[in-house]
Amino acid sequence: MNGAPSSAATPALSEPVKPTTHAKAAALIDVTSGRLLYSSRGDEPMLIASTTKIMTAIIAIEQGDLDSLVTVSSRAAGKEGSSIYLKAGEKMKLKDMLYGLMLRSGNDAATAVAEHVGGSLEGFVFLMNAKAEEIGMSNSHFANPSGLDQKGHYASANDMAKLAAYALHDPTFRDIVSTKVKTAPNPDEEWDYKWVNKNKMLQLYEGADGVKTGYTKQALRTLVSSATRDGRQLAAVTLNDGNDWNDHAKLLDYGFSAYRLEQVIGKGAEVQNYPFVAASTLRYPFAAGEREKVELRVELYGPDSTDYKFGYRGRLSYRLNGEPIGAVELLPRTPAPEERSD
Template sequence: MRMFKKMMIGLLVPLLLLPFIQVAEAEGTIPGPSTHAQSAALIDVTSGRILYSKDGDKELRIASLTKIMTAIVAIEQGKLDDKVKVSSTAFAKEGSSLYLKLGEEMTLENMLYGLMLRSGNDAASAIAEHVGGSEEGFVLLMNQKAEEIGLKHSHFMNPHGLDADGHYSTANDLARLTAYALHNPVFKRIVATEDKSAPNPNESWEYSWHNKNKMLRLYEGADGVKTGYTKKAFRCLVSSATRNGQQLAAVTLNDGDDWNDHARMLDFGFENFPLMEIAQKEQPVANTDVITGRGFTYPLAESEKSAVTKRLVLSTNSTETRSEKNEETVDPSFGLAGRIDLELKGEFIGSIPVYRKGSYIPPEPKSEDAALGEIGEVSTWATAWRAVLSHLLSP
């Protein structure tokens, strides 16, 4: 059984991380929209495919877009009902603020709403100190997360985004970070919220926060993400929207007409790169006794549909495996047989697990199901998959 578990985990886990590995970029497929941005990017959230990029790897200041990383690290590492105390270093932090009082306590969840809706720099510092032990400790976690999800042109020096040497990212990296974060149901819920109230322990009135992200009110289907501005970074924006089951995220850095540019970028993505069904769940694979374990969709231009190729890879250990110790036979009803690798113009875009006909096929977890247990315990859809596998493979 142990050998079987190793084989299953080794085969399945890589398949569950597809949005965050290298995928085919769409640059040059269709002329992109015009923008006023110094740098811009558009990404399909589910697949992680970059649909449009303008100087997308240019390292620039990113202002409060930093807080996207702050929020996802805090969500994954902290507990939403923890009380976060405002220290002397967090109190009266320069720039945008929630105007928290020295020594005030607020739940991490409410502080995250203040962080993302009102861009509170005091909240950013308080969250960092609570989750990371200090701002420096939290910044270490931010840079570790950047490395983990493959952000090759990003480096963080603080949790709020105030201008600092060595603090930068790119439009492409921020697009990938946003796609990663939007798979987290807590993050997704917070950034889609237009108005939020929170208890105020020092006054008779509640905090009331209105989201600075005007895209939520200007663009049909908008559901995130974050605004940013400093005197050196200028106007920065990440927005997201969902239409017909497809979610896109747009990024602009140093853009004086960002609201209009984002509308054009999102329109461009939805019109030119809709999600197309490449495979259906439980679809028979020709000339074999296996079927697909899940469906697969991918954002494609009309001209790209014929360029998708499929390659079946069968596992040699897929029928019957015995434990080295007790010669225990694996239950044949759990019949993972291999995978189908998908490529677009020679570039890998994903895999589909295949199972023997008649065997048990695990259900696909929804992103909402990823909030099982305490925050940080199961915080992404990929982690949720691993939790399902752990349960299925336990003795």
């Protein structure tokens, strides 16, 4: 294979044989369900380098105006480390700057974006940590928008997997991180910016569609990648891994072959022994033999509850090995015409 990651995943479901990696910590997540499929030292807080910019980008997408013009400050233009060579006073659309942030890992872009969206670096860092808490990143704390090594700036592999899965639900984020080459207007020169994505997984792995590379002298190589096959998207994380391209191929191959994303219940499906239907679809990745072990429970809402007043009649929840895997709200079943009485 000449060092290139595998592009073939075994289609048949098999007993999971967990891969080994060169990473100090690693994680693999199913994007749709949020189920962690693999974790090695996954809760250990570590340096994450420029994979930090996943958080920077998703906050900018959610809270910024993508068509607004970002004015580059002298602080942003002079930021050390990887750069897209912005100049102080230069103006660029926020959306274009996010491409420079994610494809070329511009620390200058990260600082400019943070100052624009958060009002200041400190204001943006506050937003980062608030979003981390919202997502459930319990072993993480952010101190800057770029990922440069700094006291109080860290995350765990499991938390980065959660962050990637969260961000990949956003279509703008997905479009940006799956882009191999991007050109953007350069107002001060006759030539346009042209950014080639540093994420080699986009070329090396079949179905790869994200996410972000990273490196500092202390964190060493960090990588978050994603791939989609047959409608399934997985995201892999490695922290401090000198062989990350191949390790990510192994992790993704493992996830696609050892787990199958199955529909637990479809939207509108009737619930046996109850006059209700599911308000939404629930899908979940199962390893061999797990689907048959799923247990379900129906919780009925009282007429005085807020949920009932919004039209819901109950909640159908599912558990696997005693752990919750998902739930759907229940709506009253509409009688068939022959069941109605005039």
